[in-house]
Amino acid sequence: QQQVKQSPQSLIVQKGGISIINCAYENTAFDYFPWYQQFPGKGPALLIAIRPDVSEKKEGRFTISFNKSAKQFSLHIMDSQPGDSATYFCAASKTGANNLFFGTGTRLTVIP
Amino acid sequence: GAVVSQHPSRVICKSGTSVKIECRSLDFQATTMFWYRQFPKQSLMLMATSNEGSKATYEQGVEKDKFLINHASLTLSTLTVTSAHPEDSSFYICSASQGMRAGGSSYEQYFGPGTRLTVT
Numbered sequence: 193q194q195q196v197k198q199s200p201q202s203l204i205v206q207k208g209g210i211s212i213i214n215c216a217y218e219n220t221a222f223d224y225f226p227w228y229q230q231f232p233g234k235g236p237a238l239l240i241a242i243r244p245d246v247s248e249k250k251e252g253r254f255t256i257s258f259n260k261s262a263k264q265f266s267l268h269i270m271d272s273q274p275g276d277s278a279t280y281f282c283a284a285s286k287t288g289a290n291n292l293f294f295g296t297g298t299r300l301t302v303i304p
Numbered sequence: 305g306a307v308v309s310q311h312p313s314r315v316i317c318k319s320g321t322s323v324k325i326e327c328r329s330l331d332f333q334a335t336t337m338f339w340y341r342q343f344p345k346q347s348l349m350l351m352a353t354s355n356e357g358s359k360a361t362y363e364q365g366v367e368k369d370k371f372l373i374n375h376a377s378l379t380l381s382t383l384t385v386t387s388a389h390p391e392d393s394s395f396y397i398c399s400a401s402q403g404m405r406a407g408g409s410s411y412e413q414y415f416g417p418g419t420r421l422t423v424t
Contacts, residue, residue, distance in 0.1 A: 234417050281348070
């Protein structure tokens with residue numbers, strides 16, 4: 193059973209546009225929601241993370257929006273660049289547990 | 305900070321042989337290390353969790369006798385794929401964490417660059 197559902201599977205965005213990736217979860221015990229960026233042949237790198245006590249977190253061009261009542265969170269990449277082309281994974285975990293539950297990934301392609 | 309290395313980055317081995325992959329946290333002490341497997345264009349699948357000095361906890365469906373995990377120190381964990389077969393060919397990724405903060409929230413996981421295993 194997929195604990196975290198992610199969409200879309202793939203996304204093509206023009207340079208300068210906004211990339212939006214969505215995730216949804218069922219387990220209300222989850223209280224940590226990170227996003228990872230992975231380039232081909234490399235391990236995932238932590239991009240940005242949020243806890244449910246805030247509804248939004250922004251770091252540079254990357255913003256996480258969090259909707260606790262809907263059990264959804266999303267990643268927004270502003271002014272998308274070709275260098276942002278990668279696979280993005282959302283994840284979730286809960287206090288007292290070490291392991292992360294990953295979404296299925298979104299392959300982002302930013303066209304010049 | 306928070307750098308995790310893996311060695312080797314790529315390995316090709318013959319069917320029936322064993323392969324060892326090392327995962328090291330370079331600038332922090334990793335109380336907990338995780339091993340993942342990733343198939344092409346798919347998500348990461350957690351194989352096992354290991355805490356320093358204790359036996360690894362394997363996820364359902366992962367053969368512990370085939371995938372031997374040793375977390376010998378706070379900076380090193382190894383994954384040994386025993387009697388490898390072509391179906392074991394995959395991208396193996398480790399991650400490391402400082403474990404739990406006082407109060408129960410987890411430290412972030414930092415991922416290694418991965419090891420591409422090809423079994424011929």
